[in-house]
Amino acid sequence: MEQSSPENLIQVEREPSGIAFVTINRPKSLNSLTKSMITDLARAFKSLDGEDSVRVIVISGSGKAFCSGVDLTAAEDVFKGDVKDMEIDTVYQMERCRKPIIGAIGGFAVTAGFEIALTCDILIAAKGAKFMDTHARFGIFPSWGLSQKLSRIIGPNRAREVSLTAMPVTAEMAERWGLVNYVVEGNELLKKAREVAEAIIRNNQDMVLRYKAVINDGLKLDLGHALALEKERAHNFYNGMTKEQFEKMQKFIAVSSSSPVQQS
Template identity: 35%
Template sequence: MTYQTLLYDVTDRIGTITLNRPDAMNATTDEMYYELKMLLADIAIDRDVSCVILTGAGRGFCAGADLKARKDDMTPLERRARHRGILKDILEPLFSLEKPVIAAVNGAAVGAGFNIALACDFIIASEQASFIQAFARVGLVPDLGGLYLLGRVIGINKAKELCFTARKVLAEEAKTLGIVNHVVPHDQLLQEARAVAASIAAASPTAAAMTKTLLNKASNLTLDQMLEYESYATTVAFLTPEYEEGVQAFREKRTPDFAGAAAKGRR
């Protein structure tokens, strides 16, 4: 598929998605959402991708929704249906993708852009990055899962502050709050993201998928329920060729080839 609003590359089992509307600070449009929907579906079944990086072209990560492209002629019900479609097609698949996703935030992550980054598994930020829940500035409620995701990351009281005030959070404060995992020099952002992604891509894809799924579920389940899920996941992991490869590599004092083992197991 040829993309108009995205760039996509796969190297060494790492898929890199670049939001590519730099003249509009990568603001989202229906076309971008459609292309993300198709790309995420492809990545989900691509056996050659074990980890994903999501970043932005130019000086911003994502400025949120492109207000110039808004549809003013929609009824409230039509607008709700459109929004629910975006959540189902983009937010849920990104959050639940059974491959770790790193947001490499290269500049401003505003509104929906902030929440798209939160839907990733963790964030590496340029020292020039900033984060704004800008919805209150235009009389809107945070969307793209922000009301769910932000409180999980920084706690409900701090989430309320950022949503009500719509103030800018710079990279170092974002790290202090727990929004960002690492802050790096701007010119080293993708290098750092790729180094982290490489270490993840070298791990067992089956174990990574199950670990991500269970961690995403953990805060909504009781300990009893989580332990039951864990028992099933651990049993499955013991039965994978990746586990056999890991044990064999440990005995032979070498680096395991988990991707190769997984590929052999599919034959």
């Protein structure tokens, strides 16, 4: 099932398998974001989060870029006023989305595009892809998390260099630094994203949602409090299980243990 924004700039395709593909579709402008596109992206993620049939979301860009950032010809319209409205804030809606989000990064992911990429749970980049933070170059204050998230992923020294110099980070550098999970040929990008999505779908979907939540929520805490959070949620989970559910789990584990483990 396909769904598009009125101008066809944000496309959403839902597959029976449980994968939803979100495509930023403004290739002639390197997928730069207008205010209406930001709103449509936010609404798309909010909608997909509430759909039981959707298990994994893949976001990508059409053409030669993933997303080149905010369309600066409409900067004031984007950065003032409605920027505080979380209902139409793309990154906020992605952060609260319970479903795993895979970013398929082809070409440039610049500034706001970089921030959208950082909000994904898993990143796959095409060879030739580049990540750039141009906030300092253009005098734009970050508001979608780049100043805080990047340092937590690649370390503060590297993050300071990336952001203060506006240096490009190649796909290969990003993989070495732990920013992206895989680097593939451009024509293999969506295929790899689908492969990872299908591996997620093969697992217990209730636990996939719980596991993503405890990882992401724990990252906001120091290690001691994060471990306590895991323990608390584990106790609540097991205390809520019936004897029949435990028996079903034990049977499933026994059957699975007797078969070779599938590798994605």
